[in-house]
Amino acid sequence: MKAASNLSSSLPISPSHYRTTAVFAPHRRIASPSTAVGDAFSSCRTHLTRSPHHRYSLKLLRCSGNSEVPDQEMASTDEQDPRIAKIAKAIRVIPDFPKPGILFQDITTLLLDIKAFRDTIDLFVERYRGKDISVVAGIEARGFIFGPPIALAIGAKFVPMRKPKKLPGEVISEEYSLEYGTDKIEMHVGAVEAGERALVIDDLIATGGTLCAAIRLLERVGVEVVECACVIELQGLKGRERLGGKPLFVLVNAMA
Numbered sequence: 609m610k611a612a613s614n615l616s617s618s619l620p621i622s623p624s625h626y627r628t629t630a631v632f633a634p635h636r637r638i639a640s641p642s643t644a645v646g647d648a649f650s651s652c653r654t655h656l657t658r659s660p661h662h663r664y665s666l667k668l669l670r671c672s673g674n675s676e677v678p679d680q681e682m683a684s685t686d687e688q689d690p691r692i693a694k695i696a697k698a699i700r701v702i703p704d705f706p707k708p709g710i711l712f713q714d715i716t717t718l719l720l721d722i723k724a725f726r727d728t729i730d731l732f733v734e735r736y737r738g739k740d741i742s743v744v745a746g747i748e749a750r751g752f753i754f755g756p757p758i759a760l761a762i763g764a765k766f767v768p769m770r771k772p773k774k775l776p777g778e779v780i781s782e783e784y785s786l787e788y789g790t791d792k793i794e795m796h797v798g799a800v801e802a803g804e805r806a807l808v809i810d811d812l813i814a815t816g817g818t819l820c821a822a823i824r825l826l827e828r829v830g831v832e833v834v835e836c837a838c839v840i841e842l843q844g845l846k847g848r849e850r851l852g853g854k855p856l857f858v859l860v861n862a863m864a
């Protein structure tokens with residue numbers, strides 16, 4: 609198998625696409641967020657800039673719930689979890705896929721890098737273990753890759769949230785808007801019970817429409833969505849703002 613470090617060095621991208629941002633939990637409290645869960649889960653955002661020569665420089669942003677204190681230089685990089693940079697580096701960026709103008713964040717290369725993949729799961733597990741979460745709801749398709757190992761590790765069940773007409777049993781569905789038109793996600797009736805605490809997981813947040821629909825679907829049946837978690841957040845699309853104040857935890861920030 610090709611070494612992970614070589615995967616990203618062969619990326620067909622121009623230097624202007626190399627800027628990536630990593631967000632991580634340094635396991636300490638920073639600011640006091642307004643949401644109960646935000647206090648327990650306050651997180652720290654680092655901006656990680658990859659030069660054409662694959663060197664990284666780091667800047668720290670403070671982040672609590674959905675609000676940030678922008679651009680504080682880090683005094684030192686000691687607080688940076690070293691796993692984050694390697695995860696960011698293992699994600700391949702393909703320009704003009706699936707259509708011109710889209711910078712596609714390809715997590716399949718992260719899955720080839722055993723250490724980076726394991727670190728990705730571990731970072732989420734470290735954050736959510738012991739938080740009384742009984743449901744990990746994963747969004748089709750790439751949320752199915754990250755959700756199950758997290759669910760098993762924290763002792764929660766995994767509930768797939770699927771595209772329409774894929775689930776064989778009785779479903780409830782929630783529609784959401786796309787750039788052009790609408791889409792739907794569905795969940796089996798009876799998969800969750802009112803009063804359960806859920807984590808919603810996906811690989812990536814772009815406009816936030818998908819996560820927003822997942823939150824609505826779970827809340828309609830009385831489930832408390834504790835937090836949403838993604839490996840990647842596309843900056844500039846304001847997906848976070850669509851989550852109605854629900855906390856969002858991401859590992860890597862990338863350019864849309």
Ligand SMILES: O=P(O)(O)OC[C@H]1O[C@H](OP(=O)(O)OP(=O)(O)O)[C@H](O)[C@@H]1O
Nearest residue numbers: 748749750810812813814815816817818
């Ligand atoms: O924040 P949003 O604008 O809603 O976009 C994010 C969603 O888009 C991607 O899935 P996609 O719809 O491409 O489906 P796939 O995972 O089945 O390929 C991604 O995996 C998220 O689920």
Ligand SMILES: Nc1ncnc2[nH]cnc12
Nearest residue numbers: 710711712713714812814
């Ligand atoms: N730029 C992107 N890369 C990967 N998945 C996406 N889903 C929506 N936008 C995406």
